[in-house]
Amino acid sequence: MTVDQVSVALTKDQAYALVDAVMERDDLALTASAHEDAETGEWVFEATVESPANLEAFNELARQTLGGDVAFAIEAIDPEINWVAKSLEGLQPVSAGGFYIYGSHETAPVPEGLIGLKIEAAQAFGTGHHETTTGCLEAIERVLERATPANVIDIGTGTGVLAIAIARKTGLKVLATDIDPIAVTTTVENARDNDVGELIEGVVAEGLESDVITGKAPYDLILANILAGPLMGLAPGMSRIAQSGASIILSGILETQAQAVIAAYAENGMPLLQRLQRKEWTTLILHKL
Structure with a gap:
C-alpha cells in the first residue's frame, strides 16, 4: 500500500478539532494526530492516508470544522516505513486518572505517584x-x-x-x-x-x-x-x-x-x-x- 501524508499548520485548538473530525470518519485517513513542532513552535495537523489523498474531502471537512479553507500540503512517503506509527511518535506523555502514558521514545522517568503505561503508536x-x-x-x-x-x-x-x-x-x-x-x-x-x-x-x-x-x-x-x-x-x-x-x-x-x-x-x-x-x-x- 502506498501512503501520503496530509498536513497543515494550525492553532492548537484547530489542529485537535480537525483530528477529532477525521477520527469520526472511517473512510478518510489511516491515522490523524496533532503535535507541536519542536523547532518552530507551530501546531501541526497530520494525517496518513492511502494514496492518492482525497484533498477535496479534507478541504470540505476543514470548512465544516474550522469555518474556512486551509492550505493542506501533501507528501508521498516511503511505503517501507510504518507511518501510522511514525506520525504518532512525537506525542508527549499524558497524565490522567493517576496514570502516565508514554511511548518508547520518551526518556524521562515516570513521575512519582503515577502508574506508567508504555503504549506504542500502532495501527490501533x-x-x-x-x-x-x-x-x-x-x-x-x-x-x-x-x-x-x-x-x-x-x-x-x-x-x-x-x-x-x-x-x-x-x-x-x-x-x-x-x-x-x-x-x-x-x-x-x-x-x-x-x-x-x-x-x-x-x-x-x-x-x-x-x-x-x-x-x-x-x-x-x-x-x-x-x-x-x-x-x-x-x-x-x-x-x-x-x-x-x-x-x-x-x-x-x-x-x-x-x-x-x-x-x-x-x-x-x-x-x-x-x-x-x-x-x-x-x-x-x-x-x-
Whole structure:
C-alpha cells in the first residue's frame, strides 16, 4: 500500500478539532494526530492516508470544522516505513486518572505517584492523547475509589490502554476485545511490554458476539470507548452481560450525543452515575441496577 501524508499548520485548538473530525470518519485517513513542532513552535495537523489523498474531502471537512479553507500540503512517503506509527511518535506523555502514558521514545522517568503505561503508536486507536481515552482513565480512577471489581471487560480495546491500566492498577485479569485483529495483536504486545501479558486476554469479536464474552459474563466492570451509535446499539447486550451493581464506563461520545446514549442505557437498567466532560467529548459512568 502506498501512503501520503496530509498536513497543515494550525492553532492548537484547530489542529485537535480537525483530528477529532477525521477520527469520526472511517473512510478518510489511516491515522490523524496533532503535535507541536519542536523547532518552530507551530501546531501541526497530520494525517496518513492511502494514496492518492482525497484533498477535496479534507478541504470540505476543514470548512465544516474550522469555518474556512486551509492550505493542506501533501507528501508521498516511503511505503517501507510504518507511518501510522511514525506520525504518532512525537506525542508527549499524558497524565490522567493517576496514570502516565508514554511511548518508547520518551526518556524521562515516570513521575512519582503515577502508574506508567508504555503504549506504542500502532495501527490501533488509543495512545492516551484523545479526550475519550483520558476521560476513561479518569473514570477508572473514580470507579476504583469506590470498589475493586472482580470481572472486567474492555470492549473495542484499540491499543489496550484501558485494559492495561486496570491490570496494572488492580492485578486483575481483563478480557480485551476488538473487531480489528490488528488492535488485538497490538493490545497483547502492549500488555507484554507493561508486564501484564498474563493478565490480558485479547479476543477478536464484533460487538458482543463471542462465546468467550458470554462465557465469562457477568461482568462487574465494563469499559467501551467506541462511538455513540454502536454504543446505543449495544445497550441491550450490555445489560445482559453486566451483573447487578456493575459499573459501566462509556466514551467516544460527543457532548451533543450524550443524552441519547444516557437514555438508551437507562432504558436497559443502567442509569447514569457521573458524567465527565473533556472539550466536546463526554465520558459516562453508569450503574447496573
